[in-house]
Amino acid sequence: MLPWSTELAGRIEQGVVRSELLRGNPLGDPHERPVYVYLPPGYDDDPGRRYPVVYTIQGYTGHVAMWFNRAPFRRPYPELADELFATTDTPPAIVVYVDAWTAVGGSQFLDSPATGRYHSYLCEEVVPWVDARYRTLPDRDHRAIAGKSSGGYGSMVTPMLRPDVFGALATHAGDALFEVCYQPHFRDIARLLRDEYDGSYAAFLADLRGRVHGTKDSDMDLIEMYGYAAAYSGNEDASVSMPFDDIGAVVPEVWSRWLAWDPVRMAVEPKYAEALRAQRAIWIDAGTRDEYHLDFGAEAFRREVAKAGVPAEKVHFELFNAKHGAIEYRYPLALSWLCHNLT
Structure with a gap:
C-alpha cells in the first residue's frame, strides 16, 4: 500500500x-x-x-x-x-x-x-x-x-x-442521543474550566487566541464543547450559552435547546x-x-x-x-x- x-x-x-x-x-x-x-x-x-x-x-x-x-x-x-x-x-x-x-x-x-x-x-x-x-x-x-x-x-x-x-x-x-454522547462530559468540562480558567469560557478563549492550539492538554476538550454550544445554543447577539453550570449540572433552559436538535x-x-x-x-x-x-x-x-x-x-x-x-x-x-x- x-x-x-x-x-x-x-x-x-x-x-x-x-x-x-x-x-x-x-x-x-x-x-x-x-x-x-x-x-x-x-x-x-x-x-x-x-x-x-x-x-x-x-x-x-x-x-x-x-x-x-x-x-x-x-x-x-x-x-x-x-x-x-x-x-x-x-x-x-x-x-x-x-x-x-x-x-x-x-x-x-x-x-x-x-x-x-x-x-x-x-x-x-x-x-x-x-x-x-x-x-x-x-x-x-x-x-x-x-x-x-x-x-x-x-x-x-x-x-x-x-x-x-x-x-x-x-x-x-x-x-x-445527546444525554448519552454529550451530557456525561459536562462535569469534566466544568472541572477543567474551574481549575484552569476560574470557570470562565471567556478566559479560555482569550488565552487560546494568544497561543498555538493544542499547547495545553485541555484545549481540544474545551473548544469542542464550546463549538457544539455555538451551534445548538448560540444567541441572537452571537454570544453562546452553555448547557451546564459551574458544577457541571444541567441548565434546563439551555439543555432543552440542545435536545431540540437531537x-x-x-x-x-x-x-x-x-x-x-x-x-x-x-x-x-x-x-x-x-x-x-x-x-x-x-x-x-x-x-x-x-x-x-x-x-x-x-x-x-x-x-x-x-x-x-x-x-x-x-x-x-x-x-x-x-x-x-x-x-
Whole structure:
C-alpha cells in the first residue's frame, strides 16, 4: 500500500463557492469556501449522461483538504471511493466534498447566530453551485448526503430539515442521543474550566487566541464543547450559552435547546417523521466500542426511524467492531448502497 497519492480512474476538480449567506458571519470566517467535486470514470465519454450526487461532510474540526490526509497503511476516502466506481458494479455518481469549518472547529451544519448560516449555505448555495456546473440529476430523488461523527449528525438532520433537497442519507457514528454522547462530559468540562480558567469560557478563549492550539492538554476538550454550544445554543447577539453550570449540572433552559436538535428527538416530531418517510435510503452504522457511545445513538435513531414508518427495506443498520476513529473503510460501503438506491 503506497504511502503517497495514487492515480485516480476518475478525477477531482477544485472550485470555490462564494457564499453570500456566510458573508459577514459572526466568527469572521471566510465566505469563500473550497469545494472538491469528484467525477467518476467515464464522465467525459458521454456528454449527455447525467449523474446522481452524494454530498460528503466532515466531523468536528474537519475541513475539506483533510479528506486527502494519509495514515500509515490506510488510504484516504477519495481514493477508496474512486476504486469503488472503477472496480465494482456500483452505479457511477458525482461525489461532492463540502467545507463547513469554523473558527470554533465546526458548525454542525446548522444555521446559528453564533457561527453562521451553514445549513442554508449547504442547501441553497453549494447544491445549486454544483448543479449549475456539472451534469447532475438535479432533484432530491438523486441526491444524498453522507458523513461521520458531526458529519453524520449533519447527514441525519439536513434531510429532515430539507427533504426537498436530499432524498437519501448515510450516517456513520453520527452525534445522537445527546444525554448519552454529550451530557456525561459536562462535569469534566466544568472541572477543567474551574481549575484552569476560574470557570470562565471567556478566559479560555482569550488565552487560546494568544497561543498555538493544542499547547495545553485541555484545549481540544474545551473548544469542542464550546463549538457544539455555538451551534445548538448560540444567541441572537452571537454570544453562546452553555448547557451546564459551574458544577457541571444541567441548565434546563439551555439543555432543552440542545435536545431540540437531537436527531433522535427530532425524528419523533410529525414533520420530521414525514421527511424521513420521504427518504429513498437511510444508512446508519457505528462502532460497538465508540468512545462517545454513538453506537447507542445509532440504535436510538434507528428505532425512531422505524417508528416514523420508514419501510425496513429502505434502511441499512449495522454495528461493527470498531472505535470512533479510523472507520473510513466503512464509507465506500454506504456510498455503494446509496448509489444503488439513487439510480
